[in-house]
Amino acid sequence: NAGVTQTPKFRVLKTGQSMTLLCAQDMNHEYMYWYRQDPGMGLRLIHYSVGEGTTAKGEVPDGYNVSRLKKQNFLLGLESAAPSQTSVYFCASSRPVLVGYGYTFGSGTRLTVV
Amino acid sequence: GESVGLHLPTLSVQEGDNSIINCAYSNSASDYFIWYKQESGKGPQFIIDIRSNMDKRQGQRVTVLLNKTVKHLSLQIAATQPGDSAVYFCAEITGTASKLTFGTGTRLQVTL
Numbered sequence: 001n002a003g004v005t006q007t008p009k010f011r012v013l014k015t016g017q018s019m020t021l022l023c024a025q026d027m028n029h030e031y032m033y034w035y036r037q038d039p040g041m042g043l044r045l046i047h048y049s050v051g052e053g054t055t056a057k058g059e060v061p062d063g064y065n066v067s068r069l070k071k072q073n074f075l076l077g078l079e080s081a082a083p084s085q086t087s088v089y090f091c092a093s094s095r096p097v098l099v100g101y102g103y104t105f106g107s108g109t110r111l112t113v114v
Numbered sequence: 115g116e117s118v119g120l121h122l123p124t125l126s127v128q129e130g131d132n133s134i135i136n137c138a139y140s141n142s143a144s145d146y147f148i149w150y151k152q153e154s155g156k157g158p159q160f161i162i163d164i165r166s167n168m169d170k171r172q173g174q175r176v177t178v179l180l181n182k183t184v185k186h187l188s189l190q191i192a193a194t195q196p197g198d199s200a201v202y203f204c205a206e207i208t209g210t211a212s213k214l215t216f217g218t219g220t221r222l223q224v225t226l
Binding site for chain 2: 004031033040041042043044045048050056058059090092094096102103105106107108
């Protein structure tokens, strides 16, 4: 099925460990985003990319790094996980023009840092 | 900073009634707004959008109203069904690259 695929779906990390979350989209979208969602809250933008090889910081970028080496993939890295990074992470993609359909979101990665 | 917020954290309605979910936004420069539905364990799902040069837009059983004078959005769901139970977010586009700013969400509970 066409869409946005996130891996893994669940992960438990110990404080200080590192990991990479993978996002893949097969819709040939130019823009990709990483958001985090804390309990009872809306999504907050971590990093985003407007094209292959380009990335930019969002609202809450500290503690995260990203890479977009291929148009269809957007990776989110945690170099040294902290309990404050316990959250649900959503990847999304879009065309430059959103009217009529907005973003396409993945189903999320639930990360717990202990 | 600029943000999008919601008035009611939880809304309970009876099946078949109409639902109205409200949202206040503070960035007067925003020109595009989207309503999302999020079911438990899933990502946000697009419902309907509206540009700032419009005051009303209708979809299937849903209507979005925009009042720029008071910076207020609402989502109306007609004949609410159990499948409408979810958390609803409004979001606005800020700046370039189509970045979304989300509100905190309203949980809609549909009772039988």
